[in-house]
Amino acid sequence: MPTPSMEDYIEQIYLLIENKGYARVSDIAESLSVHPSSVTKMVQKLDKDDYLVYEKYRGLVLTSKGNKIGKRLVYRHELLEQFLRVIGVKEENIYEDVEGIEHHLSWDSIDRIGDLVQYFEENNSRISDLKIIQEKNDA
Numbered sequence: 001m002p003t004p005s006m007e008d009y010i011e012q013i014y015l016l017i018e019n020k021g022y023a024r025v026s027d028i029a030e031s032l033s034v035h036p037s038s039v040t041k042m043v044q045k046l047d048k049d050d051y052l053v054y055e056k057y058r059g060l061v062l063t064s065k066g067n068k069i070g071k072r073l074v075y076r077h078e079l080l081e082q083f084l085r086v087i088g089v090k091e092e093n094i095y096e097d098v099e100g101i102e103h104h105l106s107w108d109s110i111d112r113i114g115d116l117v118q119y120f121e122e123n124n125s126r127i128s129d130l131k132i133i134q135e136k137n138d139a
C-alpha cells in the first residue's frame with residue numbers, strides 16, 4: 001500500500017501524464033509545491049516499488065500497477081470534490097478539504113460516499129430538501 005505522500009505523487013503524475021502526455025520532475029515539483037530534490041527521491045522510491053519506471057534523462061512512465069492506482073486516486077479525489085459540492089460546501093474550501101481527507105478514508109467509505117452522491121444526483125428534490133435544512137441551521 002502506498003503511503004499518503006506516495007499517493008499524492010502517483011495522483012499528480014497520473015494527472016500530468018493524462019493532461020500533458022508526460023510528467024517531468026520540475027512539473028511534479030510545481031504541482032505539489034515541493035523541491036525538485038524531494039521529487040527525485042520519491043520518484044526513485046516509486047520506481048523501486050514498481051509504480052513507475054524512471055530514467056534520468058528520458059523522464060518517467062507509470063507501470064500498469066502505477067497507472068491502475070493513479071486512476072483510482074484521481075477518481076477518489078474527484079468523487080470527494082463532487083461529494084462536498086453536492087452537500088453544499090463552499091467552492092473555496094473544496095480542494096483543500098479533499099486534500100486533507102482523501103488519504104484517510106477506506107475504499108468502503110469511498111464507495112458508500114459514491115452511493116450518496118448518486119442518491120442526491122438522481123433526484124434534485126433531495127438536494128433542495130438538504131438546502132432547506134441548511135438554511136434553517138444557518139439562520
Ligand SMILES: [Mn+2]
Pocket residue numbers: 011077098099102
Ligand atoms: Mn488529491
